Amino acid sequence: MTNRPVYYLWSFLLILFTVIGFLILYFRTTQGLIITNLNNIIGWGLWVSFYIFFIGLSMGCYLIFSLGYVLDFKKFKSLGPLALYSALICLITGFLFILIDIGHMGRFWTVFINRNTTSILSWELHLYVVYLLIIIIQLWFLLRKDILNHLYKSRKESFFTKILLQNRELSSFNWERDSTIIKNIGYIGIPLAIAVHGGTGAIFAVIKAxxxxxxxxxxxxxxxxxxxxxxxxxxxxxxxxxxxxxxxxxxxxxxxxxxxxxxxxxxxxxxxxxxxxxxxxxxxxxxxxxxxxxxxxxxxxxxxxxxxxxxxxxxxxxxxxxxxxxxxxxxxxxxxxxxxxxxxxxxxxxxxxNGLVEAYESARVTNVYIPSTIEWIFSFGILLFSTLIFLYGLYLLPIFSDAS
Amino acid sequence: MNQDKIDRRKAILGLGLTGMGMAFGELLRVSLNESDKWTKYPSSKKQQYAMLINLDLCIGCNSCTIACKQENHTPPGVQYNIVLKKREGTYPQCKERYLPRPCMHCEKPPCVKVCPVGATKKRKDGIVDIDYNKCIGCRYCLTACPYGARAYDFGENYYTPPNSFEKARSYEYGNEWVREKGKSPINNVRKCHFCLHRIKKGLEPACVQSCMAQARTFADINQVGNAITTNIANENFWRLKDELGTFPSVLYVGKF
The missing domain is CATH 1.20.120 (Four Helix Bundle (Hemerythrin (Met), subunit A))
Known part of the structure; x- marks a missing residue:
């Protein structure tokens, strides 16, 4: 965290891409899904594929983290921080892909108000939030010691320092308790991660049509x-x-x-x-x-x-x-x-x-789907954005401090 | 009492199990709820709208498709009613058969079950309803419908700029809707609603009224002496994809 110019370069790049991303997102909100090649026969396409891919990736990474920290496989313990951190970023990437896929993007938050107990998707979206919180809490306890040590050493009076250190001495923190907390949360986390991605599969599996x-x-x-x-x-x-x-x-x-x-x-x-x-x-x-x-x-x-x-x-x-x-x-x-x-x-x-496609002449009623250029641009935009966040976090957070 | 103190782990476990039990119970309740409604007539409900389509009378003119388009001002690609065609044999021994397909308004609709925001619901009169202001446009119902009855409104128009017909308001589900960019019903999933606004006025759905062969009959089957009573009493009808257990309200007579 000493290399200042590199830090500023990353920050600049990240902010630049975020601004560009939001500009493109505006284009997507005004135009709707007209920019995609989806149609009324094939309602889900490239973005949904990316969404389930990244939710799955997140679950896979989380399980590797749990191998070391919850199930006590000593061999894999050094992988923990990186695995948990990549699980977090993959989950966020998955969210971004499903966000741009829904028709009324502005209404995405209503899924937490208008619940439907029989809908797998409704349950899934709630589980995602819990899963996200669990990852963040575990990541915090995993990296707490290094972060606080660093803040204490730098001795800068900033807002974060005040909140996190709470005017306490470093010696007053109970570091030994952290791994127990991580482990206990992990007992909920492992079944939850499996439920999260098994549920994603169930979204498709329950469709009897x-x-x-x-x-x-x-x-x-x-x-x-x-x-x-x-x-x-x-x-x-x-x-x-x-x-x-x-x-x-x-x-x-x-x-x-x-x-x-x-x-x-x-x-x-x-x-x-x-x-x-x-x-x-x-x-x-x-x-x-x-x-x-x-x-x-x-x-x-x-x-x-x-x-x-x-x-x-x-x-x-x-x-x-x-x-x-x-x-x-x-x-x-x-x-x-x-x-x-x-x-x-x-x-x-x-x-x-049979004959559903032939019964009605329209460009939106066809059983051929090839993702449009804009769909690919959006996908690569999100991938780039997530990679940047990932690298930015890797630079700021002490992910590799004890992995090597 | 004091011996078995509830510690944190037990409390969390208990709460978790209770939650899971409640969720499971709810799922069980919903899935078992009056599942054999359509096997008994008349059902206990006040109203149950149903449509009978006689395929032997249908000549495949698509006037129902056009009438529906006019009534509901649907954009290109969105069609509430279509007519499926099937050709048999080769010339000169050949036949063409037709199957008009509106929304089936199933008794156990797969689309209602999957909606993450509960925007689509089964009304008490048997009509499957969509709340356009709730729908987030995730297209799960479109994927789940076994009849392909749902369509997503991409916001396209026949003319640019849209002509006066396309800009005119429609009255789906008893509300007024004008198609404007970014507002419902654009970016929503749409489907046939048995012309609910017309039923409310005592009229028949547009497709029923426009059918020149009079192949379609629309009735509230819980009223005594309705037009479909004899068909139902004699079990003289069949339903599309009956094996899926969706119990459609659209009944067919004749061969496809």
């Missing part, structure tokens, strides 16, 4: 592939910032591999049951995925990048190069995102009634 989604396996598929992405993100970040020992990264990569294979097993289970049952609702979607309009995304993205490359890197045994692990983790991350798209969009391209 769509037979590919409407299975009990669907939320579990979400949970497992979310864990894949969480582990992959941690490996990617650790190798990128050159933190973490090689054996730690190696064992994380083993975990990643097991999770990828488990994810594959679940997917195959759904696939085979679908083919065997020979119901049009099941076979048509598998046909779209394997030979139809989504075959490139499926074979190259989901299978090739998501499963084949990480496996290849594991079996070719690049023990000496952390770069190989980084590539494997990144490719697995991209694979999980493509999987998310393949879970959401192909099912929607099948109209619920």
């Amino acid at each position: 769509r037979s590919f989604w409407n299975t009990g396996l669907f939320p579990i598929v979400f949970l497992v592939s979310a864990s894949v992405s969480g582990v992959a993100l941690q490996i990617f970040l650790l190798t990128l910032f050159k933190r973490g020992k090689k054996n730690l990264i190696k064992s994380l990569y083993n975990v990643l591999l097991i999770l990828i294979l488990f994810d594959l097993v679940l997917f195959l289970s759904q696939f085979i049951v679908g083919i065997y049952s020979d119901l049009p609702g099941q076979t048509s979607i598998l046909q779209i995925l394997t030979t139809g309009s989504f075959s490139k995304l499926f074979w190259l993205g989901q299978i090739g990048v998501g499963i084949f490359i990480p496996l290849l890197i594991f079996f070719l045994d690049f023990n000496k190069y952390t770069l190989a692990y980084m590539v494997g983790a990144l490719s697995s991350l991209i694979g999980v995102f493509v999987t998310r798209m393949n879970l959401v969009i192909p099912q929607l391209t099948i109209p619920v009634l």
